[in-house]
Amino acid sequence: xxxxxxxxxxxxxxxxxxxxxxxxxxxxxxxxxxxxxxxxxxxxxxxxxxxxxxxxxxxxxxxxxxxxxxxxxxxxxxxxxxxxxxxxxxxxxxxxxxxxxxxxxxxxxxxxxxxxxxxxxxxxxxxxxxxxxxxxxxxxxxxxxxxxxxxxxxxxxxxxxxxxxxxxxxxxxxxxxxxxxxxxxxxxxxxxxxxxxxxxxxxxxxxxxxxxxxxxxxxxxxxxxxxxxxxxxxxxxxxxxxxxxxxxxxxxxxxxxxxxxxxxxxxxxxxxxxxxxxxxxxxxxxxxxxxxxxxxxxxxxxxxxxxxxxxxxxxxxxxxxxxxxxxxxxxxxxxxxxxxxxxxxxxxxxxxxxxxxxxxxxxxxxxxxxxxxxxxxxxxxxxxxxx
Numbered sequence: 001x002x003x004x005x006x007x008x009x010x011x012x013x014x015x016x017x018x019x020x021x022x023x024x025x026x027x028x029x030x031x032x033x034x035x036x037x038x039x040x041x042x043x044x045x046x047x048x049x050x051x052x053x054x055x056x057x058x059x060x061x062x063x064x065x066x067x068x069x070x071x072x073x074x075x076x077x078x079x080x081x082x083x084x085x086x087x088x089x090x091x092x093x094x095x096x097x098x099x100x101x102x103x104x105x106x107x108x109x110x111x112x113x114x115x116x117x118x119x120x121x122x123x124x125x126x127x128x129x130x131x132x133x134x135x136x137x138x139x140x141x142x143x144x145x146x147x148x149x150x151x152x153x154x155x156x157x158x159x160x161x162x163x164x165x166x167x168x169x170x171x172x173x174x175x176x177x178x179x180x181x182x183x184x185x186x187x188x189x190x191x192x193x194x195x196x197x198x199x200x201x202x203x204x205x206x207x208x209x210x211x212x213x214x215x216x217x218x219x220x221x222x223x224x225x226x227x228x229x230x231x232x233x234x235x236x237x238x239x240x241x242x243x244x245x246x247x248x249x250x251x252x253x254x255x256x257x258x259x260x261x262x263x264x265x266x267x268x269x270x271x272x273x274x275x276x277x278x279x280x281x282x283x284x285x286x287x288x289x290x291x292x293x294x295x296x297x298x299x300x301x302x303x304x305x306x307x308x309x310x311x312x313x314x315x316x317x318x319x320x321x322x323x324x325x326x327x328x329x330x331x332x333x334x335x336x337x338x339x340x341x342x343x344x345x346x347x348x349x350x351x352x353x354x355x356x357x358x359x360x361x362x363x364x365x366x367x368x369x370x371x372x373x374x375x376x377x378x379x380x381x382x383x384x385x386x387x
Contacts, residue, residue, distance in 0.1 A: 006030075007038040008375075012048035013361070016331045018350050027052055029357040032375035036353040045381060047361060050369060051327070054335040054350050055090025055358030056312040059164065059342055060124055060212070060241055060269035062095045062285065064276035064311070069094040070286050074110060081119055083277040084270075087311035090358040090373040091339070091348050093163050094120045095271075097286035098127030098138040101150055105157035115161035121342055122163035125154055126212070129177065130192030131168035134217045137299055137306035138192065139287050146177035155184055162186045163342050166212040169203035170195035182207030187341060189241075192217045193228055200231035204238060210341065213271055214240040215253055216305070233260045239341055241269045242333075244318055245310040247296050251323055263329035267338045268315050273297055273307035317366040 008029040015025030028035040063069045065083030067076040077094065084092055094111050096104055104125065111123045127138045129146040144150070146167050155162045164187035169178055181188040190203055191212025211232040219227040232238050233256075240261050244254055248271075258266055270276060274283045275292040282300075283290045285307060289300040297306045312334055319330045339349025348358050361370030361381050370381035 007035060007042045009038050009042050009044045010047050010052060010359075010361075011044055012046050013050040013052045015052045015351060016054070016328060018336070018352065021328060024048075025052070027351055027357075027359065029372070029375050032357055034351060034353050034355050034357050047370075047381065049364055050381075051362040051366070052351065053316075053327075053331050053360050053362060055348065055360055055371070055373060056088045056316070056334050057091040057121075057338040057342070057344075057349060058084065058089045058270050058272075058312055059093045059267060059338040060095050060126075061089075061092050061272050062097065062307050063274045064272050064278065066274055066278040068274045068284070069111070070097050070099075070107070071284070074114060077111070077114055078119060080274070080276075084272070084311060085371060085373060085378050087277060087313040088316070088360040088368050088371050089270075089312050090360075090371065090378075091121045091344065093122050093124050093342060095124040095126050098130070098135075098142045099286055100142060101128070101144075101153065104128070104154060108154060108157040108161070109159070112157075112159040112161040116159075121344060122161045123158050124164040124166070125162065126166040127192070129165070129167045129171070129174075130217075131171060131194045133194050134168065134192045136192060136217045136304050137285050137288055137290070142287075145171045146173040148173060148176045148180045151177045151180055155181075155186060164189050164210065166191040167208075168193040168195070169206070169208060170199040175203060175206045178203055178206040178208050185343075190228060190232065194219060195228045197226045197228065197231045200228040201235070204231065204235050209237055209239065210267070211238055211240040213243050213248065213269065214257060216243065216248055233257065236265070239265050239267050239337060241267050241271075243271050243308055243310065244268055244315045244323070245270075245308050246318065248305065248308065254319075254323055258325060258329065258333075263325075263332045264337065266333040267341065268312065268319065268330070268334045269338075270310040270312055270315065271307045272310055275309045277309075277311055313360070313368045316362075320366050
């Protein structure tokens with residue numbers, strides 16, 4: 001605890017806790033932490049008619065606000081981080097894209113510094129160890145088979161900030177790379193893959209624990225060749241990432257994943273690129289040119305979907321209002337589960353005393369009205385119009 005002599009009490013809202021939703025509940029903020037009780041000197045914020053949920057945790061994000069995490073300066077990265085914070089994402093893992101190995105190592109060093117400063121929660125390496133036939137928005141001539149020595153080089157370059165690698169585990173060196181990642185406490189995620197059902201099961205047995213944007217950049221589910229989707233959905237050791245932006249997934253596919261895996265095995269992500277929270281136009285994702293029209297990002301050459309323009313507040317609202325998922329299930333998928341995966345659940349991911357005061361205030365329509373990170377308002381409810 002901070003030991004502050006002043007507390008802020010957020011009262012009257014529906015508060016979503018790990019044990020369920022408390023109507024007319026309250027959250028006490030003492031310094032940068034959630035407290036169990038308030039001091040005599042308090043400020044009370046009446047949030048009747050609102051929801052208070054934990055801050056969102058995005059474990060797969062390439063940028064936003066016109067700025068890319070895959071290139072540019074530290075200030076560019078911070079600009080993207082600030083954009084997503086304004087939309088409720090209080091914790092964010094910065095994702096790279098396929099590039100030259102030395103270039104990725106240099107990028108990792110910059111992102112590692114921002115991790116040490118507490119601005120981001122680590123690094124996700126998406127590529128170059130992926131399958132060319134499922135490359136999506138990755139430059140094909142820079143792709144390579146997973147090599148444990150090269151994976152280790154990037155782990156070392158990240159100086160303890162590596163959180164996840166996306167691999168096509170069916171490629172030569174894939175399983176050995178999964179084992180190496182597991183040994184170093186880094187998530188091995190199966191994605192951009194052409195693996196069979198059997199090959200996917202072998203990767204899970206080797207230590208893979210995440211499915212990178214399930215359904216996307218992998219063979220579709222078929223009745224004689226179930227492929228990776230069936231293997232990933234059925235195994236309790238796997239958490240499946242889902243991009244709920246209305247473009248990447250049909251609502252029935254989202255429902256299938258939530259129903260079959262259960263909310264405890266879903267992580268809602270953005271896979272956002274520069275245009276998230278910024279607007280249509282021409283951008284770059286790594287070395288590739290991307291055109292964003294009507295909020296959908298596609299490669300100029302070939303037309304592949306190139307990440308998303310999603311922010312997690314939109315994913316939250318869509319999940320509750322259009323997909324009719326319980327608020328508690330969405331909170332689990334957008335906050336608790338990713339926090340657990342990246343090893344930070346003792347600090348974030350739920351509204352429990354002792355954890356950081358990271359929270360989002362939503363109105364009755366599930367629009368963001370307030371965002372608090374580490375006890376400080378990024379978006380103040382007082383600055384928003386009343387519901």
